[in-house]
Amino acid sequence: MxxxxxxxxxxxxxxxxxxxxxxxxxxxxxxxxxxxxxxxxxxxxxxxxxxxxxxxxxxxxxxxxxxxxxxxxxxxxxxxxxxxxxxxxxxxxxxxxxxxxxxxxxxxxxxxxxxxxxxxxxxxxxxxxxxxxxxxxxxxxxxxxxxxxxxxxxxxxxxxxxxxxxxxxxxxxxxxLLARSLPGAGRPGAGTHLLARVQDMVVLTLLTQLAHDQQGQLLPTAGAAPPACVRRAQDHMRAHLAEPLTASGLALACGVPLRTLQAAFQRSHGCGPMRWLREQRLDRVREALIAGGAEAAPVTDTALRFGFTHLGEFSRHYRHKFGETPSQTVARHR
CATH class of the missing domain: 2.60.120.10 (Jelly Rolls)
Incomplete structure (x- = not known):
């Protein structure tokens, strides 16, 4: 059934x-x-x-x-x-x-x-x-x-x-995922960032997985992205690190198809644009923790502010990148 x-x-x-x-x-x-x-x-x-x-x-x-x-x-x-x-x-x-x-x-x-x-x-x-x-x-x-x-x-x-x-x-x-994200959206940062990403996933899934009268027009785009495409994307992400960003929104901001943008990042950085964004946000979190010293905001609040809504994954990525936990970073700079 x-x-x-x-x-x-x-x-x-x-x-x-x-x-x-x-x-x-x-x-x-x-x-x-x-x-x-x-x-x-x-x-x-x-x-x-x-x-x-x-x-x-x-x-x-x-x-x-x-x-x-x-x-x-x-x-x-x-x-x-x-x-x-x-x-x-x-x-x-x-x-x-x-x-x-x-x-x-x-x-x-x-x-x-x-x-x-x-x-x-x-x-x-x-x-x-x-x-x-x-x-x-x-x-x-x-x-x-x-x-x-x-x-x-x-x-x-x-x-x-x-x-x-x-x-x-x-x-x-x-x-x-959309339904599950709602009860946990109590923290302002978590709700805004997480819902933006999940809503983007819903729309892209509708367009790519459900039948409609223009499916044939969504075939993969041929050709490489213009050289300035990756730079525009990087500049846009750096300027909006603490704001909700989605893959679709990034493609719209750069004026190229999403698949083209993803392929361009793979060629230049060996990862997709959202992975590159995560690395920049990790750097910004670390800078904020160090600059705050004894007056630093709680690690959780800082992580949520920069779009890390799954705190377990955030801690794992942070430790892999910097060789220490966020709490250890704060302790060393008090």
């Missing part, structure tokens, strides 16, 4: 992000429209009263939501306004209509809705879904980072996404 999407989000505390829990139809429409799109909503039949709930975790260019109505409903947003939507049912089923495509979504069959598609659906009373909303601009930026050129038209994903297919199998671990 195909796996369900439910375990992917089992550890995520949606309850802390409750937007509403109500039986009032007008309140449901109004509050749902703020998180999603304006839409028509009607109850199908009269036997089941509404008992709707929406939980919403906004994450910059992404959002995670959990939504149920508690009664059979017909929903018609027409076309999504500026975003893509991945519907991952956790119980029940619904009949999705996307242009001329009709499909039953269930816990074993997710669906991707693109902004270009005419969209409406009808759900059963027990239908509940986790939704991933991805801003259209994030998809277009991810495309440009991969292809090295702007997206020529709105990209449309194949709507069906079976949970036993290769697309879901590639995407599920990234979504699980």
């Amino acid at each position: 195909a796996p369900s999407a439910l375990p992917t989000f089992a550890a995520l505390d949606f309850d802390r992000a409750r937007v509403f829990q109500t039986r009032d139809l007008d309140e449901i429409r109004e509050c749902s429209a703020r998180a999603l799109s304006p839409h028509s909503l009607s109850v199908v039949g009269t036997r089941n009263p509404l008992d709707a709930r929406l939980d919403h975790l906004p994450l910059g260019e992404l959002s995670l939501m959990r939504l149920r109505w508690g009664a059979p409903v017909a929903v018609d947003p027409d076309r999504l306004s500026g975003y893509y939507l991945l519907s991952m049912p956790t119980r029940g089923c619904a009949e999705f209509s996307l242009d001329r495509w009709r499909h039953t979504v269930t816990p074993l069959q997710a669906a991707v809705v693109s902004p270009s598609q005419r969209f409406h659906f009808q759900s059963q009373s027990d239908f509940e879904q986790v939704l991933l909303r991805v801003d259209r601009q994030a998809v277009e930026n991810g495309w440009q980072a991969l292809a090295g050129r702007p997206l020529p038209r709105t990209l449309t994903f194949d709507s069906a996404l079976r949970t036993d297919g290769p697309g879901w199998q590639a995407l599920q671990p990234v979504l699980q």
